[in-house]
Amino acid sequence: MKIPRNIRGHELVKALSVLGYTVVRQTGSHIRIKTTMNGDHAETIPNHDPIKIGTLNKILNNIAEHFEITKEDLVNRLF
Numbered sequence: 001m002k003i004p005r006n007i008r009g010h011e012l013v014k015a016l017s018v019l020g021y022t023v024v025r026q027t028g029s030h031i032r033i034k035t036t037m038n039g040d041h042a043e044t045i046p047n048h049d050p051i052k053i054g055t056l057n058k059i060l061n062n063i064a065e066h067f068e069i070t071k072e073d074l075v076n077r078l079f
Contacts, residue, residue: 001072003056004079005016009047012056014076016045041066 013023013031020037022045028045034042043059045051051059064074 001075003053003075005053007056007079008049009045009051009079012051012059013045016063018077019063038067046051 009029009031013021013033016033016035020035021033021043022035024032024034024042026032029047031045031047032042033045042067043062045059046055047054060071060074064071067074
């Protein structure tokens with residue numbers, strides 16, 4: 001599994017919309033998103049170009065855990 005290394009914050013937010021995530025607010029360069037699918041879950045996405053790989057990895061791990069799927073399945077679904 002290869003995580004994209006050049007994804008921007010707003011691109012990730014757009015990709016996560018297929019999982020029901022919507023923008024709740026933005027403060028500075030950080031976008032707060034939330035979903036009610038499979039229970040409530042919120043995540044903060046830095047609107048950086050690109051998102052650092054460690055940060056992206058942690059965000060994807062949190063979302064995969066919330067939806068009870070593997071990170072590989074999540075990456076395949078999003079990208």
